Amino acid sequence: MSTGRTDSTTDTTGTGSTTGTAVVTGIGVVAPNGLGTEEYWAATLRGESGIRRLTRFDPAQYPSRLAGEVLGFDPSAHLPDRLLPQTDHMTRLALTAADLAVLDAGAGPEELHTLGAGVVTASASGGFEFGQRELENLWSKGNEYVSAYQSFAWFYAVNTGQISIRNGMRGPSGVIVADQAGGLDAVAHARRQLRGGASLMVTGGVDSSLCPWGWTAQIATGLLSTSDDPARAYTPFADTANGYVAGEGGAILVLETEEAALARGARPYGSVAGHAATFDPPPGSSRGPALRAAILGALADADCPPGDVDVVYADAAGLPDKDAAEAAALREVFGPHGVPVTAPKSMTGRLYSGGGPLDLATALLGFRDGVIPPTANVTLPDPAHRIDLVTGEPRAVATRTALVLARGHGGFNSAMVLRAPAAPRTPSP
Amino acid sequence: MSVQQIITLQDIVRALRAAAGEGDGVDLDGDIADVTFSELGYDSIAVLETVGSLERAYGFSLGDEAIQEAQTPGQLLRLAIEATAGVAGLAA
Incomplete structure (x- = not known):
């Protein structure tokens, strides 16, 4: 797995005419304890956990068996049929989160269909589930059975690409790979693009690799909890801490210059x-x-x-x-x-x-x-x-x-x- | 492959639908034989994926040049019929 990141300590102030303040105007959440921002937020305030035994595949033979799965996600209810053959599960979640964020921001074609609207997401693993299926096709049937969409569907940058295509965004785009730190770094890079002259950035991160191949890679770090009790498996800062539980999902944010946001009447949640x-x-x-x-x-x-x-x-x-x-x-x-x-x-x-x-x-x-x-x-x-x-x-x-x-x-x-x-x-x- | 299979436009459409999905605002059951894939909203990878599924189902190979030649479902059908005849000829 390659890693790359942008040095964030050398922020350059761009030539844009903005004050440099980047505000969040849209939020889209897909989380194990809530599909949708307000669903997630209400569950979180209730203390409702989304951690349970894996259902995506039978985890019995693995040392770690609990995960935070986004349950009840029907991709065809959220995305056009045309996108389904070419997307991994994590990209479907990411596109859904991006749709929610753009809707929440109230951004339309005028804001999105420009060279000033870009996408920077983070990705830690790419589309493992899609990749595993196609590798299985390669080994068991032959190369003619490998999907042409394998050419990009597994790739780190695929969420960024699919979000930009779906929203007609033609501005500066990229992907940050830095494991769990990458999600914040992506938002920082989006802010950097706003300072460099972009007007609106879709940013954040959504990951999922809850398939045997992805699970094995996560277990190999030795950091996952092996507990089978959802209430005891992931207890950060407690004296019972014994590892973490891995989950899927995340959040996509719409980040805009304060000037642009206020000029179009958007209501910021806050600023970076x-x-x-x-x-x-x-x-x-x-x-x-x-x-x-x-x-x-x-x-x-x-x-x-x-x-x-x-x-x-x-x-x-x-x-x-x-x-x-x-x-x-x-x-x-x-x-x-x-x-x-x-x-x-x-x-x-x-x-x-x-x-x-x-x-x-x-x-x-x-x-x-x-x-x-x-x-x-x-x-x-x-x-x-x-x-x-x-x-x-x-x-x-x-x-x-x-x-x-x-x-x-x-x-x-x-x-x-x-x-x-x-x-x-x-x-x- | 001892029996020659006859490929129809419906087979092409079925493969297109399965490999690359149904489009918004496009009636694949309509008169689309001479509408370009691009106008139907399918990019080159969608065509590649569709051709791959046809090749696996019918046991022929169209080759990369043929894939670039076929700009419409009708053109793809003609190439597929020729290739099927070739496979049947070899098997005879």
Whole structure:
């Protein structure tokens, strides 16, 4: 698996005439505990988890058997017939999320059918389910049985391509591959394109590789929980942390320059105020992990003192050493118990490229409704972490600045700061 | 392949539909023999996928040049009939 990323620490201010402020005007969510943004949000506030035994294939022979699946998704109800033969499951989910986001943003042909409208998504694995089927055709029947659509349907960039074609968008496009960190990096790159002159970007990430081939690749990291109890398998920051549960889905966002959004009467959920990405030193190095540097970089980019951060959406690896490293970084920046921390991904599993964007969506909905959603399945965090973890019930508190963290396997760190809009957005009817 | 199979336009349409999907606002059961694939909304990969499924079903090979030649379902049908005759001739 190749990895590539754009260096986010060298943001260049483009020649565009904008103030540089990028606002989120549309959200589309496909998550294991909710298909659709408000469905997901309501389930998350209820503490409703989407983690259960895999149904997509029989997981009995594998050491990990739980996952966050998007159940009840009928692709033909969401997408035209013509797209079905040429799309992997993850692309169908991504197109559905993009449709929801564009609809939510109220963006039409005038905004979309231009050279100023582009797409940047993240992808951690590509279309494994499609790829597995075609590899099986190749081995068992011969090359003439391999679908011509295999030429692109498995590819990392396919969600970006299909979203841009479906919406007639002809602006700057690309894909970021950085495991779970990539979802935030993609949004950062979309912001960079707005600063460079683009007017509207569709961004975020949706991943799924819940097929035997994809599952085997995930198990090989050794990071997945092997528990069969949905309530105990993924308990980030608890002393029972034993790995994470993998899920599918994510979120697609519509990002626009503040000028363009306000000029057409769109209502922003909030703005992307800052971002930084770092990479950990190699194993055995005397230098520590670089998550703290990513946090400090994002805060500096946002011109935001740590005390202004109202809530942190944690990466929440669900492994004792990684949880301890994240808690240490948070203590170093915010002080012990210095800021509310939450991990709603405990209800979806880790969604790879979809995880960061879904946390961004969750933080923006939290701004709107004055609430911090809880971390499920954790009663009390390990006291050694000394963090203020939101557990049990949602915490009713107005938040105006959120920090979202994401770490990718192999050393990727990404941090993004979001700010609430000046004029509060009220819930959609 | 001892019995010559006769391919009809309906077979081409069936293969097109199965391989590349039904289009929006296009009636594949209408008079489409001389409408280009492009006008029907099918790109070159859709045609390639359709030809592949026909080749597997009927046991002939059209070759890459033939695929580029066939711009309409009618043209594809003619090439397929010729190729089927070839297969039947070899088998006889």
